[in-house]
Amino acid sequence: MLEIKNLHVKLEEEDKQILKGVDLTVEPGKVHAIMGPNGSGKSTLSYVLSGKDGYEVTDGEASLLGEDILDMEPEERAAAGLFLAFQYPVEIPGVGNMTFLRTAVNSQRKSRGEEEMSAADFLKEVRAKAKTLKIDADMLKRPVNVGFSGGEKKRNEILQMAMLEPKMCILDETDSGLDVDAMKLVSDGVNALRDEGRSFLVITHYQRLLDHIKPDVVHIMANGRIIKTGGPELALEVEQNGYADLLEENA
Amino acid sequence: MALPQVKLDATEARLSGLTLPEGGWSAAARADAVARVRAMGLPHARDEYWKYTKPNTLVDAEVPSAALFASDEAPAFGERDRLKIVFVDGVFDAEQSDDLALEGIQIDRLAEASDIHWAKDLYGVLETKGQDPVERPLAALNTAFATDGVLIHVQSSPSKPINLIYRHGQETSDAILHHVIKVDAGAEVTVLENGPAAARFNKCMEVDIADTGKLHHIRLQGRDHERRAATHIFARLGTESVFKSFTLTVNGQLTRNECVIELTGDDAVAHVAGACMGDGSFHHDDTVFITHDAQNCESRQVFKKVLRNGATGVFQGKILVKPDAQKTDGYQISQSLLLDDDSQFLAKPELEIYADDVACSHGSTSGAIDDDALFYLRARGVPLEIAQDLMVIAFIAEAVQEVEDESLQEEIVGRVEGWLARRRG
Ligand SMILES: Nc1ncnc2c1ncn2[C@@H]1O[C@H](COP(=O)(O)OP(=O)(O)OP(=O)(O)O)[C@@H](O)[C@H]1O
Ligand SMILES: [Mg+2]
Numbered sequence: 001m002l003e004i005k006n007l008h009v010k011l012e013e014e015d016k017q018i019l020k021g022v023d024l025t026v027e028p029g030k031v032h033a034i035m036g037p038n039g040s041g042k043s044t045l046s047y048v049l050s051g052k053d054g055y056e057v058t059d060g061e062a063s064l065l066g067e068d069i070l071d072m073e074p075e076e077r078a079a080a081g082l083f084l085a086f087q088y089p090v091e092i093p094g095v096g097n098m099t100f101l102r103t104a105v106n107s108q109r110k111s112r113g114e115e116e117m118s119a120a121d122f123l124k125e126v127r128a129k130a131k132t133l134k135i136d137a138d139m140l141k142r143p144v145n146v147g148f149s150g151g152e153k154k155r156n157e158i159l160q161m162a163m164l165e166p167k168m169c170i171l172d173e174t175d176s177g178l179d180v181d182a183m184k185l186v187s188d189g190v191n192a193l194r195d196e197g198r199s200f201l202v203i204t205h206y207q208r209l210l211d212h213i214k215p216d217v218v219h220i221m222a223n224g225r226i227i228k229t230g231g232p233e234l235a236l237e238v239e240q241n242g243y244a245d246l247l248e249e250n251a
Numbered sequence: 252m253a254l255p256q257v258k259l260d261a262t263e264a265r266l267s268g269l270t271l272p273e274g275g276w277s278a279a280a281r282a283d284a285v286a287r288v289r290a291m292g293l294p295h296a297r298d299e300y301w302k303y304t305k306p307n308t309l310v311d312a313e314v315p316s317a318a319l320f321a322s323d324e325a326p327a328f329g330e331r332d333r334l335k336i337v338f339v340d341g342v343f344d345a346e347q348s349d350d351l352a353l354e355g356i357q358i359d360r361l362a363e364a365s366d367i368h369w370a371k372d373l374y375g376v377l378e379t380k381g382q383d384p385v386e387r388p389l390a391a392l393n394t395a396f397a398t399d400g401v402l403i404h405v406q407s408s409p410s411k412p413i414n415l416i417y418r419h420g421q422e423t424s425d426a427i428l429h430h431v432i433k434v435d436a437g438a439e440v441t442v443l444e445n446g447p448a449a450a451r452f453n454k455c456m457e458v459d460i461a462d463t464g465k466l467h468h469i470r471l472q473g474r475d476h477e478r479r480a481a482t483h484i485f486a487r488l489g490t491e492s493v494f495k496s497f498t499l500t501v502n503g504q505l506t507r508n509e510c511v512i513e514l515t516g517d518d519a520v521a522h523v524a525g526a527c528m529g530d531g532s533f534h535h536d537d538t539v540f541i542t543h544d545a546q547n548c549e550s551r552q553v554f555k556k557v558l559r560n561g562a563t564g565v566f567q568g569k570i571l572v573k574p575d576a577q578k579t580d581g582y583q584i585s586q587s588l589l590l591d592d593d594s595q596f597l598a599k600p601e602l603e604i605y606a607d608d609v610a611c612s613h614g615s616t617s618g619a620i621d622d623d624a625l626f627y628l629r630a631r632g633v634p635l636e637i638a639q640d641l642m643v644i645a646f647i648a649e650a651v652q653e654v655e656d657e658s659l660q661e662e663i664v665g666r667v668e669g670w671l672a673r674r675r676g
Contacts, residue, residue, distance in 0.1 A: 073634075092621075105632075107637065
């Protein structure tokens, strides 16, 4: 599904190397988790994969379903099936949540040569999906993320994911800012989307999320590299001992 | 104080090219206005109030020509039931207009109202009042020389809006129109304006709203590229009355929209808003002066300018709160969205407050489209150009939302979308 080889990334504006050779392969239908200390490059990896400006790939490659994505525009990557649930969802005053979602769904369909979704079908589907995430009608009507609480923003990300039905979902700290119940809601939302043809890359600091969304593989990222890969037990190890030992092993 | 010679010469040159219409009841007001124009002199580039906008083409005796513009869009407000009043190059067109009859209102043409008329108490009166503390000579010129206009007396709420439609027929037309609108207590009316009026257009609208009266004013200026326009609104608001004015301007070589509002009765509400879309040799100036002279009144000024390709936007806005105007709620925001580095926005927001118990805020910003928001939209699959359009529409939303009627809001947004789409070819 997603194949990253030897990815090196620096900041465009500064001479600062952030990713220093990331290798990662996520197979179809699998859930991979990435953990790692603050500032290790997890969000940078997710941004570079989704096409954000400001980063320069100095070496390596990344492909989605066999297609090189690094030269694509962000919207092309999205249409190809990539989705990033942002660590910090952006507020967009003046753009209604519904307008935004419908434009996104239909833009993707259009670029894949599929038929656009009718207003009525869209409304029906978004209402049903919002309901399972306990997102009320009022939130749907408001401008994108404006005035949403931290947890509401994260639920809104999952709603977008549910509507767009991407193939490769990257979740960047979707659990941060969620209360216990919301964490369950969001996890259920994610689990409902689990499918043979869909993969997840879950970035998190806490084992708690991984209790709900059970990963097949866990990676530890430090200083711009994946320094260790293992099974779910690796997350438990981090939870108990922190990163010190792992970092030392790699020093 | 004697006027500088250049100003004197320019004023006399302009006056000599104009003929004073036979005034009837308005003759005295017109004669007075001529005298006031002579005393003030017409605007000059060195005038403080014209610091950001060159007035010469609005003043010159000779009219700069403007190519006629054939629009490929559906006519504005075309879908709604309305009373149409059409002026071609500033001349009333009876054929294209509806019967000037609508229950609850009396409509007369300025050019025809020859005998004593209710408008005598207002014509040039609000304009004269609006000359203090800042002179607005083009408005006085208008009072003196307006060839026509409508006098609308709203006695009770009419069943449909009144639509003033302007058409441009000749490349060097120089139109001067003066409207007077009087809204009686408890009456509510909507006045729509649209269309390219002339190569050069000087328009003045005097509005008097009695206690609890309401006037909604929605204006679409454009899309003619070469026209020049100077417009004035002078509004006086009584107790608990409401005046809401919104203007969308697309294109135009030069537009100066002045709005002078006086809140004279307690609990009155005045909102003036505007959005403009400018590309290339486009200069758009909103100059607003709101005076709070009663208690517990609310005023809002919301102006949004989208500029590209070297376009210029100007905002001069003032809130004056008189000593007795306690509990004033004044808000003013002017913002520009610069779609490239060549465009510019010049703003002069002012507050002058003499009462102690007031809440006034103002702000002015200028910036590009937010990159993070743009990326967020694109990351969801929205193509760059559509994402940019969404951001532009979002930018003007606060101004558009000043229009109460949602279907009018939609029509306005639709026109803006059209403007954006045309620029993508
Ligand atoms: N645009 C930028 N400008 C400057 N520094 C940046 C930029 N983007 C990332 N960095 C730096 O790169 C490093 C990696 O940041 P990144 O956000 O990817 O970390 P992270 O692993 O997601 O951390 P966290 O767990 O705190 O979310 C940090 O040192 C960060 O300060
Ligand atoms: Mg991060």
